[in-house]
Amino acid sequence: MAVYGVAAAVLASVESRQGSIRGLVYASGFQNVKQLYALVCETRRYSAVLDAVIANAGLLQAEKKLRPHLAKVLVYDLLLGGGFRGGRGRWKRLLHRHEARLKAELARLKVHRGVSRNEDLLEVGCRPGPAVQVPRFVRVNTLKTCSDDAIDYFKRQGFSYQGQASSLEDLRALKGKCFLLDLLLPELLVFPAQTDLHEHPLYQAGHLILQDKASCLPAMLLAPPPGSHVIDACAAPGNKTSHLAALLKNQGKIFAFDLDAKRLASMATLLARAGVSCCELAKEDFLAVSPSDQRYRQVQYILLDPSCSGSGMLTRQLEEPGAGAPSKERLHALAGFQQRALCHALTFPSLQRLVYSTCSLCQEENEDVLCLTGRSISTGTCTQLRPKEKEEAAKSSGGS
Numbered sequence: 001m002a003v004y005g006v007a008a009a010v011l012a013s014v015e016s017r018q019g020s021i022r023g024l025v026y027a028s029g030f031q032n033v034k035q036l037y038a039l040v041c042e043t044r045r046y047s048a049v050l051d052a053v054i055a056n057a058g059l060l061q062a063e064k065k066l067r068p069h070l071a072k073v074l075v076y077d078l079l080l081g082g083g084f085r086g087g088r089g090r091w092k093r094l095l096h097r098h099e100a101r102l103k104a105e106l107a108r109l110k111v112h113r114g115v116s117r118n119e120d121l122l123e124v125g126c127r128p129g130p131a132v133q134v135p136r137f138v139r140v141n142t143l144k145t146c147s148d149d150a151i152d153y154f155k156r157q158g159f160s161y162q163g164q165a166s167s168l169e170d171l172r173a174l175k176g177k178c179f180l181l182d183l184l185l186p187e188l189l190v191f192p193a194q195t196d197l198h199e200h201p202l203y204q205a206g207h208l209i210l211q212d213k214a215s216c217l218p219a220m221l222l223a224p225p226p227g228s229h230v231i232d233a234c235a236a237p238g239n240k241t242s243h244l245a246a247l248l249k250n251q252g253k254i255f256a257f258d259l260d261a262k263r264l265a266s267m268a269t270l271l272a273r274a275g276v277s278c279c280e281l282a283k284e285d286f287l288a289v290s291p292s293d294q295r296y297r298q299v300q301y302i303l304l305d306p307s308c309s310g311s312g313m314l315t316r317q318l319e320e321p322g323a324g325a326p327s328k329e330r331l332h333a334l335a336g337f338q339q340r341a342l343c344h345a346l347t348f349p350s351l352q353r354l355v356y357s358t359c360s361l362c363q364e365e366n367e368d369v370l371c372l373t374g375r376s377i378s379t380g381t382c383t384q385l386r387p388k389e390k391e392e393a394a395k396s397s398g399g400s
């Protein structure tokens with residue numbers, strides 16, 4: 001199916017709250033994930049504008065067979081996405097019939113609102129926020145290359161290397177084809193926001209991992225030495241697992257668990273591309289993994305990055321502009337799972353260091369989980385996950 005049909009289906013599912021854009025895009029099986037994701041996010045961002053233009057142009061009345069979500073995606077591409085790129089087929093002909101009217105309605109809307117740019121038509125909450133200003137962080141995969149070689153490669157491609165950053169100001173000032181080395185992580189390159197490296201040969205070959213800085217901190221802090229045994233309790237899609245493998249230099253063992261088969265499948269691809277050979281992947285509920293199993297007797301390091309509300313994820317602002325805080329009920333269910341997972345992780349007999357991380361800014365999922373877990377351990381009341389919490393945890397996938 002062409003991208004428009006799939007994008008319309010994803011959009012409809014998102015609007016009926018069947019999942020996140022990211023999850024639905026991956027679940028769609030569409031090959032060009034990036035194209036689909038961008039089309040859905042942008043159509044959603046301009047949803048109110050598109051509704052107005054489509055209604056004022058009478059498009060759905062004139063084209064009775066055209067479904068509203070598909071109309072939105074097509075009109076987004078025609079008017080706001082840089083021109084319809086759908087070839088010569090049926091949609092092209094349909095849009096051609098209405099193009100002049102649709103363009104006139106968009107122009108009329110701008111005049112009516114007293115703005116000149118498309119972006120100014122957006123509600124404040126839908127305008128590009130901090131997410132689009134955050135630099136593009138790129139972790140050099142030391143299983144395949146080193147920072148110096150990656151830097152040389154980019155220099156040969158016409159990028160200008162500015163050395164190691166010395167302040168956040170250096171990162172904010174990045175533009176054009178300039179890039180830096182991060183001030184904290186020696187394997188992290190920093191490019192201007194909007195730099196797209198998905199098609200870059202080094203990324204395609206697994207030499208680079210497109211991973212935000214915050215997502216690099218848990219493995220860096222866990223710092224398992226080469227040869228050690230590590231559990232990655234909630235591992236998919238695997239960016240942190242590949243980071244752990246790089247720190248281990250592929251020596252030792254990572255036991256990586258996740259409940260979600262689809263996410264595990266993309267994780268297997270990611271790990272293979274990154275050259276990870278020390279990881280055993282298992283589709284398993286971490287809470288059902290027995291700490292007394294002999295296979296885990298040498299596990300001294302555990303990374304616990306459980307499902308969470310994702311309230312701290314900047315990409316969420318792009319997916320759900322103006323999205324409110326997670327509900328109390330949802331936070332409660334998530335925190336219940338997080339606390340149980342943490343309690344469980346702490347019972348592995350050889351454990352020496354554990355890192356607990358979330359993509360959430362909510363105290364309920366962070367500080368409170370640690371406090372309550374501490375209390376449960378001291379009173380001996382760590383219990384198994386309740387079914388409702390399990391369901392909520394399985395539904396939420398969180399970020400990478």
Ligand SMILES: C[S@@+](CC[C@H](N)C(=O)[O-])C[C@H]1O[C@@H](n2cnc3c(N)ncnc32)[C@H](O)[C@@H]1O
Nearest residue numbers: 234237238239240258259260285286305307398
């Ligand atoms: C925040 S994501 C993990 C991201 C991952 N650490 C990374 O860096 O790519 C949380 C993951 O936990 C998984 N999960 C949820 N409940 C689980 C459970 N009981 N056991 C194992 N995995 C679980 C979800 O399927 C999801 O993939």
